[in-house]
Amino acid sequence: MSPATLRLLILGAHPDDAEYHAGGLAAIYREKGHEVRLVSMTNGQAGHFERPTEQLARIRREEAAAAGRVIGAEYVTWDIPDGELVADIPTRQRVIREIRTWRPDLVLTHRPCDYHPDHRAAGQLVQDATYLVTVPNVLRDTPPLSRDPVVAYMPDLFTKPCPLAADIVLDVSDRAATILAMLACHRSQVFEWLPYAEGILDQVPADDAERLRWLESWYRGHVRHRAERFREELVNAYGEPRGRQIEFCEVFELSEYAASADLERRQELFPGAVCRPPRPSAAATPAHRE
Numbered sequence: 214m215s216p217a218t219l220r221l222l223i224l225g226a227h228p229d230d231a232e233y234h235a236g237g238l239a240a241i242y243r244e245k246g247h248e249v250r251l252v253s254m255t256n257g258q259a260g261h262f263e264r265p266t267e268q269l270a271r272i273r274r275e276e277a278a279a280a281g282r283v284i285g286a287e288y289v290t291w292d293i294p295d296g297e298l299v300a301d302i303p304t305r306q307r308v309i310r311e312i313r314t315w316r317p318d319l320v321l322t323h324r325p326c327d328y329h330p331d332h333r334a335a336g337q338l339v340q341d342a343t344y345l346v347t348v349p350n351v352l353r354d355t356p357p358l359s360r361d362p363v364v365a366y367m368p369d370l371f372t373k374p375c376p377l378a379a380d381i382v383l384d385v386s387d388r389a390a391t392i393l394a395m396l397a398c399h400r401s402q403v404f405e406w407l408p409y410a411e412g413i414l415d416q417v418p419a420d421d422a423e424r425l426r427w428l429e430s431w432y433r434g435h436v437r438h439r440a441e442r443f444r445e446e447l448v449n450a451y452g453e454p455r456g457r458q459i460e461f462c463e464v465f466e467l468s469e470y471a472a473s474a475d476l477e478r479r480q481e482l483f484p485g486a487v488c489r490p491p492r493p494s495a496a497a498t499p500a501h502r503e
């Protein structure tokens with residue numbers, strides 16, 4: 214019997230957050246015939262030094278759609294202005310509607326502690342929505358789910374109030390080319406705004422093939438910090454010497470506020486990853502779900 218088709222929903226704050234943080238897992242899902250939907254909750258209109266906001270919003274929507282096509286996934290960009298995502302009731306209802314209508318098995322988002330206000334709001338909105346997706350009297354125009362999905366946080370390196378717990382560790386070295394191909398679609402971001410913001414715009418080559426090599430070097434420099442931060446977990450998961458050598462990894466923490474997942478379910482939801490068994494959680498006991 215072939216395994217059931219899984220449904221992965223990534224709710225990122227900006228166009229490119231999904232693939233930057235979880236592009237490897239999204240690629241693996243598509244390779245296995247699972248469904249993937251990528252959402253940018255804001256329109257990305259803030260990130261540029263010379264393009265006007267309306268033009269940039271249009272460009273970034275097209276770039277995101279192209280990135281989705283790399284893995285055969287729909288990439289949706291919401292119309293909320295970049296930098297203005299807040300955890301208010303209308304946006305929470307939008308998240309509830311998104312989860313109820315697309316019915317994901319797994320939702321990925323940012324942690325509610327993060328450097329960017331949009332990332333924090335995204336994490337808060339998903340946390341606030343996940344329990345309510347099962348409550349019939351909330352958003353009565355969209356039928357409730359019988360149970361909430363599993364929610365996991367995409368990797369970040371922040372330490373306050375606590376570092377991300379590496380419940381899931383995934384070596385994505387084999388998918389680096391796919392992740393890069395997705396990131397390269399975000400031309401206004403990776404070849405214009407980010408190098409500008411880092412003061413290295415003059416280093417970006419004009420030629421397309423050279424740009425891709427430049428992007429690989431840029432990406433390698435950035436994700437190396439992720440592998441270094443989680444090196445101990447990578448070595449524990451993959452052993453020596455592989456764990457020591459991995460450059461490209463994705464690490465996820467399961468939210469204790471959404472559906473719980475035992476070890477078997479974690480292995481299903483994160484194909485090819487090394488998963489830790491559940492940690493004891495107060496929120497998992499029924500008394501805390503009133």
Ligand SMILES: [Zn+2]
Pocket residue numbers: 226227230329332
């Ligand atoms: Zn972002």
